[in-house]
Amino acid sequence: EAGVAQSPRYKIIEKRQSVAFWCNPISGHATLYWYQQILGQGPKLLIQFQNNGVVDDSQLPKDRFSAERLKGVDSTLKIQPAKLEDSAVYLCASSPRQGLFGYTFGSGTRLTVV
C-alpha cells in the first residue's frame, strides 16, 4: 500500500510570512495526526482528525496555526504568520482507527523560518 505522502519536503520562509503543508494519508485511514518535531526533541501532537472532524487540537497554537481535512481524506496545515520558533519538522501520520495501536508516519516537511 502507498504510504503517507507529504509535501513539500523542505520550505524556507521569512518570519511573518505564511506557509502551508499538505498531507495525503493512507487510503481508508480514518484518523489523521499532525505532529511538530523541533530539533533535538520528540514529536509533539498538534491536532488529530477523525474523518473530517477535529478530535483534539488542544496543543495547536490557534492564533497562528490552522488545519483542515476536507472530505475526510487529505489535510493541510497552515501557519500565518510564521515565527522563528516554528522552525521544525512537521510530520503527518494516519491510522485506520484511533491510534491506540500506533500509526504510519509520512517523511515530514522541514520548515526553516529565517
Next chain:
Amino acid sequence: AQSVTQLGSHVSVSEGALVLLRCNYSSSVPPYLFWYVQYPNQGLQLLLKYTTGATLVKGINGFEAEFKKSETSFHLTKPSAHMSDAAEYFCAVSAYIQAGTALIFGKGTTLSVSS
C-alpha cells in the same frame, strides 16, 4: 496523564556490542507502548509495539523490548549493533486525549555506532 521518559539523550556503542536504550513510562491505565526509529531526513518507522500478551516483544532489524510493569519500563535491546542501526530512537505510549487516543513521545535517544 500518560508520559514517557527516555534516559540518555545519546548512546554510543561499538559495532557488535549490545544496544540498550532505556524507556520508562507513566500511565494510570494499562499502557500500549511503542518504539520508533528515525533515520536522517526521514519520518518515523515503527520498530515494535506492546499491547497485550507476551511481555517480550520482537521487532524488525533484530530489536526487542520487554514490558516490565513492576518497573514501569520498556527498554529496547539488540544483542549486536550494526553500523546501520545509527539513528534516533523514540519511545512512545498511547494516551487518551480529549475524545480520542494518540501517541505521546519521549525526547528521543541518538544511537551512534562506531567500527
